[in-house]
Amino acid sequence: MSEGPTPLPCETEELHGLFLFEKLTPEQLDRLCDEGTVERHPTGPVYTEGEPATCFYVLLDGTVVLSRRVGADDVEITRTSQPGVYAGAFQSYLGDRVPQRYNSSLRVTEPSRFFVLPADAFAAVMHEWFPMAVHLLEGVFFGNRTAQQAIGQRERLLALGSLSAGLTHELNNPAAAAVRATASLRERVAGMRHKLAVLAAGPYHRDTLAALVGLQERTADRVAKTPALTPLEATDREDALSDWLDEHGVPDGWQLAPVFVQAGLDTDWLDEIAATVQEGALEGAVRWLNYTVETELLMNEIGDSATRISDLVGAARQYSQLDRAPHQNADVHELLDSTLLMLGGKMGPGVTVVKEYDTTLPRIPAFPGELNQVWTNLIDNAVAAMRGAHREDDPDQGRLTVRTARDGDHLLVEFADTGPGVPPEIRDRIFDPFFTTKPVGEGTGLGLDISWRIVVNKHHGDLRVARAEPGDTRFQVRLPLTPAEPDAPGTPQPSEETP
Structure with missing residues (x-):
């Protein structure tokens, strides 16, 4: 059996x-000694995080270490040896309105003495001796929690409004x-019908018309496989096509050439047309096939636009996780x-995004919707920092690098920006609730606090500032990478308890 605490006399002095x-x-000192005890604790744990908070501890001598569980x-x-530091059930005056559990683990590194007051006794003396202070503390505690919940909701609504505006803009294009x-396709199809009537009334044999229809099919197939040309290559091909059309008596060939080039057609294709139709019918055939090319290009544009809209809707569904289970094995790269x-x-357009993904990383157990909120907060902060630091005459607002990698038994996601960094004097405060460096009305100071709680409390992970220098934050x-223990408790903010 392990050695337990040893009771000692309590001295009011x-x-x-x-x-x-x-x-x-x-x-009052006599009452404390009557209701409390002095105990000597051997080296080792005093209490463990998550256990019912039954006692209020005040260090008399020795060394204590306060720790919290992260994953x-x-x-x-x-870690301190300062007499008078306290820990334990110091929120017992709030009663059953909040869970009365230890928010940390306390251990001693050498035999240490404590004044120990039972939680109910501590609550009683607080209410009897300091009634006004208790009311003030209750107001601060519950008021801060209510404000945090309200502003947190506001933070989420602001983010939603911003994302909605961005999505609307992206969908509009x-x-x-x-x-x-x-609209253009409707005009081209009408022109094609008219030109088809002209061709049907023209001096074309049935075999020639059949050959033209076959040529039309091959032309449409070529448009669907348009090669990529450099601007110089495109200009050279336009010139060659314009010259060919002029030489073969097709007026205003310079107007037709850019469409043919866009479709990936060349003079060899024009030679094929010339070899298919009789002399004198070349212009009508070329213009009829021009309508074919234009309609194919317009249909490609409509298809690309519809695909872009579908991708955006898919991204919105992925981001919101509306049709997904709250907790699942998620692909971080998709998120x-x-x-x-x-x-x-x-x-x-002024922010360049660089992705450095390790695509071999496995899916991880996560709450995807909440991780997306973390990514949103971190990306939004990085972009705001870069935008605030760049010169108005410089369109390049900075570079955001998103990197993933394996880090032992964890998956690492890093957001690096080229903004001004974080001044040393505020680095310890950036995760505090309501702390913000943004102008009044532009930030609530809860983005990083919410992100910290999602990563640490909900996912048993870690969120930190690895570097905060100008040009490299x-x-x-x-x-x-694997699920946390089912009974692993969440971790409170570091500011919630200090011995």
């Missing part, structure tokens, strides 16, 4: 010498292109891509 109790009256690891928060192409696509309109998210 010793309690009076502690900063926590120095303003108490002798009667499977205990992360040391504080291909939709407008499809509308324009449809990152959908978020980047959703934020594309907001980032604008890096936020890193580490997520477990």
Whole structure:
């Protein structure tokens, strides 16, 4: 059996010498000694995170270490030998309105003495001796929690509004292109019907018309496989086609040449037309096939626009996770891509996005919708920082690099930007609730706080600033590759308890 705490006499003079109790009256000190105890704890744990919070501990002498669980690891928060530091059930005055559990683990590195007050006794003296202070503390605690929930909701609504505006902008471009192409297609089809009537009434033999129809089919097939040309190659081909048309008596050939070049056609194709029709019918055949080329190009444009709209809708569904289970094995790269696509309109053309993905990484157990909120917050902060730092006369607002890699038994996601960095004096505060460097009305100060809670509390991962220098700021998210233990408790913010 392990050695337990040893009870010792309680001396009011010793309690009076502690900063926590120095303003108490002798009667109050006597009551503390009557209701509490002094205990010597051997080296080892005093209490463990997640257990019911039954006692309030005040260090008399020795050394204590306060730690919190992050995933499977205990992360040391504080180590001190200062007499009077306290930990444990110091929120017991709130009663059953909040869960009364230890928010951390406390251990001693050498035999140490504590003044120990049961939680119900601590709550009673707080209410009797400091009624106004208790009301104020309750107001601060619950008011802060309510404000945090309200502003957190506001933060999510602002992000949703921003994403909706960006999605609307992104959808508008291909939709407008499809509308324009449809109107043009209607005109071209009408022209093609007219030209077909002219051809049918012209001096064409049945075999010639059949050959033209076959040529039309081959032309349409070529348009669907248009090669990519450099601007110089396209100009040279336009000149060659214009010259050919002029030489063969087709007027205004310079107007037809760009369409043929766009479709990937050349003078060999024109030679094939000339060999198919009789002399004097070349112009009609060329213009009829021009309508074919234009209609194929317009249908390609409509198809590309519809595909773009479909991709955006798919990205929106991936981002929102509306049709997915809240917790699932997720592909982090799919989540990152959908978020980047959703934020594309907001980032604008001045931000260059570089993806450095390790595509061999496995799917991980996660809450995808909430991870997308983390990516949104981190990307939005990076873009805002770069936009605020660039010169107005410089269209290049910066570079955002999104990198994934394996880091031991975790998956690493890193967001690096070329913004101004984070000043050293505020680096320890950026994850605090309501802290923001943005102008009034532009930030709530909860983006990083919410992100921290999602990554650490919900996914048992880690979120940190790895580098914060001008031109190179890096936020890193580490997520477990395997599921956390079913009973692993969440981890509170570091600011919630300090010994």
